[in-house]
């Protein structure tokens with residue numbers, strides 16, 4: 001999945017992954033997780049998700065990383081917020097309403113030295129990458145965020161042979177391989193998703209929410 005693939009998706013408005021409202025698993029489970037108000041939460045591959053605003057409304061400092069400038073500008077315009085802009089290393093940073101969005105490649109994250117980030121919210125980020133990039137992404141997050149203690153992760157599972165990703169199918173054993181050495185892993189939910197990413201005839205499709213904690 002190269003960067004142009006995603007920029008083209010945004011350009012053509014092919015953003016079926018965008019929910020337009022806060023994710024229901026996030027809303028359902030977040031308050032039970034005991035994340036302290038004021039914590040810095042990183043949202044990798046954030047798109048223009050309403051989750052960003054919802055997390056800021058919970059009193060969190062929200063930091064998103066997104067490749068597509070179109071997505072970032074649409075996010076702020078849709079909230080009716082006018083962001084301040086500056087440059088931070090390889091990223092363009094946009095800030096308003098308690099949300100900081102960095103426009104650029106997630107793999108440049110080490111350049112930001114975000115030592116204050118203790119929590120990651122990953123919806124449709126890990127599963128946006130093919131297998132080899134998933135390994136690099138998970139390893140990079142753990143290395144770039146020295147204070148990372150908690151990760152709320154939403155994944156999909158389906159027979160990979162029946163559809164090409166993204167979104168890719170990610171099963172529990174892979175999550176354990178990627179994160180199990182550093183984190184305890186609890187499955188919070190496992191069900192058919194409320195909405196399908198595409199019209200497909202998959203034999204099965206399930207969505208899971210995971211809470212990873214050191």
Ligand SMILES: C[S@@+](CC[C@H](N)C(=O)[O-])C[C@H]1O[C@@H](n2cnc3c(N)ncnc32)[C@H](O)[C@@H]1O
Nearest residue numbers: 006017018045046047049066067105106123124
């Ligand atoms: C499947 S979407 C998920 C968006 C968002 N998390 C949501 O729930 O709506 C994946 C997003 O990641 C962005 N993206 C893909 N590769 C990226 C990369 N290497 N660095 C930063 N963002 C990337 C895409 O532009 C796209 O907006």
